[in-house]
Amino acid sequence: MSPADVAPTDPARTADSADAADVPGRLLTSGSSADLYALDDDRVLRRYRDGRDVGPERALLDHLAAHGFPAPRVHGDAGPGLVMDWLHGPTMLQALGAGEMSLHDAGDLLADLHRRLHAVPPPLGWHAAGLPAGAPSGPVVVHLDLHPGTVVLSERGPHVVDWSHARLGTPELDVAVTSLVVAEVVVDAGGDYSQAARALLASFLHASGTNPLPALDEAAALRAADPQLVPGERELVHDAAALVRTLVELTTHP
Structure with a gap:
């Protein structure tokens, strides 16, 4: 997952998006439906703001990875979000x-x-x-x-x-x-x-x-x-x- 996956962060929106205790890491970008957080140098959390079930998306990404298709590798899910590889590089x-x-x-x-x-x-x-x-x-x-x-x-x-x-x-x-x-x-x-x-x-x-x-x-x-x-x-x-x-x-x- 790359920070370019969603639109640039709106500083005014991020102040209202979550309580400080709810922020899992450094906010990289914020788009129309999801926020992208850096968890460490290798992983990001893509979290949907509408609270959707990410189970189907995780199942699909796991399936694609098993068949060698180049999609982000999922490490786990966290509520309405997926923990994935941080794909370093330009779009x-x-x-x-x-x-x-x-x-x-x-x-x-x-x-x-x-x-x-x-x-x-x-x-x-x-x-x-x-x-x-x-x-x-x-x-x-x-x-x-x-x-x-x-x-x-x-x-x-x-x-x-x-x-x-x-x-x-x-x-x-x-x-x-x-x-x-x-x-x-x-x-x-x-x-x-x-x-x-x-x-x-x-x-x-x-x-x-x-x-x-x-x-x-x-x-x-x-x-x-x-x-x-x-x-x-x-x-x-x-x-x-x-x-x-x-x-x-x-x-x-x-």
Whole structure:
């Protein structure tokens, strides 16, 4: 788990978030749903503020580790939180911003991580926390938030963090969500960031080998309903979906 997994700490919020006796260690970052604390040089605690049951997330991470997928290793749970490896290193997003990674390599890596994840057999009897009975499912584990901000380039290689959205689904859905997240930057940022994000999106779509269009509408609905979106992001989803559709169709029918 990397401190970049959640947004920068808001000092005003942290003073109200917990009594001093309830703080397990140095607060590294605080995001929309979780706080990240340093327990020592090797471990962090990612604690959800809504008190959710972290059992399903721990079971999934243990399962992924047993099958060799690069996700944070869990040492234990503590109430609504997980004690995990502290993954030291920049996120892919930070590496791209610093010019330490090319957009082509980033697209290839995102596609490879999707392929590796979808090749892991789903855990028997596993069900993501918070999903209602009868929710759409599928044959593979999907992350549903795998993008340059959730890939940490640690000393042990790239690792995927932030599994709070994970469930069972289809590879097409996972690829579609990643495509939308990147496309939202294209339609919102303008200038150099927009051009770079468009190049990354094209590289990822080409490398993935998975057509996201059959699941694009479902992915857009998931993105639009995500309570963690900040003001203004939800309005980008429609244009992002249109861009993904255009790029895929141009690739398929040049």
